[in-house]
Amino acid sequence: MGIDQTLLPATKDEAGIVTTRLDEIVRWGRKNSLWPLPFGTACCAIEFMGVVSSKFDISRFGAELVRFSPRQSDMILVAGTINYKLAPVLKRIYDQIAEPKYVISMGACACSGGFYDNYATVQGIDQIIPVDVFIPGCPPRPEAILHAVMKLQERIDKEPVARRGQPRRHEVVEKFKDN
Amino acid sequence: MTSKDTARHDALVADLKGRFGARVLDVDRSFDDCAVVVARDALHDVLAFLKNERRFNFLMDIAGVDCANLPTYRERFELVYVLYSSPDDLRVRVEVPVSELDMKVPTATDLWKSANWAEREAFEMFGFDFIGHPCLKRLLTHHEFVGHPLRKDYPIMGGQWCTSTSDMTEELNEPR
Numbered sequence: 001m002g003i004d005q006t007l008l009p010a011t012k013d014e015a016g017i018v019t020t021r022l023d024e025i026v027r028w029g030r031k032n033s034l035w036p037l038p039f040g041t042a043c044c045a046i047e048f049m050g051v052v053s054s055k056f057d058i059s060r061f062g063a064e065l066v067r068f069s070p071r072q073s074d075m076i077l078v079a080g081t082i083n084y085k086l087a088p089v090l091k092r093i094y095d096q097i098a099e100p101k102y103v104i105s106m107g108a109c110a111c112s113g114g115f116y117d118n119y120a121t122v123q124g125i126d127q128i129i130p131v132d133v134f135i136p137g138c139p140p141r142p143e144a145i146l147h148a149v150m151k152l153q154e155r156i157d158k159e160p161v162a163r164r165g166q167p168r169r170h171e172v173v174e175k176f177k178d179n
Numbered sequence: 180m181t182s183k184d185t186a187r188h189d190a191l192v193a194d195l196k197g198r199f200g201a202r203v204l205d206v207d208r209s210f211d212d213c214a215v216v217v218a219r220d221a222l223h224d225v226l227a228f229l230k231n232e233r234r235f236n237f238l239m240d241i242a243g244v245d246c247a248n249l250p251t252y253r254e255r256f257e258l259v260y261v262l263y264s265s266p267d268d269l270r271v272r273v274e275v276p277v278s279e280l281d282m283k284v285p286t287a288t289d290l291w292k293s294a295n296w297a298e299r300e301a302f303e304m305f306g307f308d309f310i311g312h313p314c315l316k317r318l319l320t321h322h323e324f325v326g327h328p329l330r331k332d333y334p335i336m337g338g339q340w341c342t343s344t345s346d347m348t349e350e351l352n353e354p355r
């Protein structure tokens with residue numbers, strides 16, 4: 001968790017002081033309160049309902065507060081087939097989420113187009129928006145979704161707090177080096 | 180090979196042939212079904228007759244067919260109207276060959292409201308031009324899409340990016 005457990009109070013009567021770094025506590029807060037926005041277009045969304053419900057219970061990972069507004073969420077879970085007609089809608093909803101924001105691509109269709117290799121279907125949502133975690137499966141098991149949330153938490157734990165979504169300085173330098 | 184519909188289909192075909200003569204080009208009775216191939220200039224009359232005088236009150240679907248390389252080739256394209264009569268529990272198909280060079284077809288929206296979206300789909304997928312349709316624009320593909328994806332000469336994996344959203348104001352303002 002990044003918080004020094006030895007400094008926590010031993011009993012509830014004892015006054016305690018918790019020391020940590022700002023980055024650590026911000027990350028700790030972020031990763032344990034992911035508010036998901038389910039962008040469900042197909043059967044994967046039904047599997048997500050299973051994850052939210054009591055049997056699998058995504059609230060054990062702090063991600064149970066499902067919001068249908070991009071203004072109020074920070075983890076968009078794309079669950080289902082995305083076609084070319086829907087692509088600008090998905091892009092706009094992603095743009096409306098405030099930073100820091102995370103994307104989980106759930107299921108074969110969202111990850112790669114699935115078996116819809118045709119004129120209508122986007123062959124993977126990473127062509128439109130940046131994806132943090134891909135979940136394979138058709139549809140994925142609820143456990144796989146929980147695993148993805150845990151992987152995302154690991155990722156949040158490792159990344160810098162302030163620069164989420166911004167190009168890194170060395171990336172900007174790299175981009176303009178040849179010009 | 181007979182079914183409960185055979186006699187009624189026989190009567191219907193005789194009726195159509197008596198009324199429209201040589202404009203009924205062919206009749207296909209395979210698999211206990213009844214498909215009537217009619218000339219394009221008789222299409223609307225045949226559909227109106229079936230609806231108004233033979234109680235085919237339900238237009239189930241309109242399908243386009245790209246007949247290129249088919250053994251049953253008449254013209255490049257074909258339209259198939261699938262009709263059902265709920266009072267008589269009877270089905271019939273009406274097929275009309277359409278040339279690639281002139282794809283104008285009279286609309287059926289004045290007979291069945293369900294023809295509206297079915298014709299829009301046939302328009303976008305094959306390029307049929309339905310004369311008299313209230314709002315003939317793309318239904319399933321996006322508004323920036325170019326071409327007709329179910330034609331056999333369209334590359335099947337030829338996706339086209341869409342960069343803007345569109346609303347349905349035009350559809351909402353259609354007269355009902």
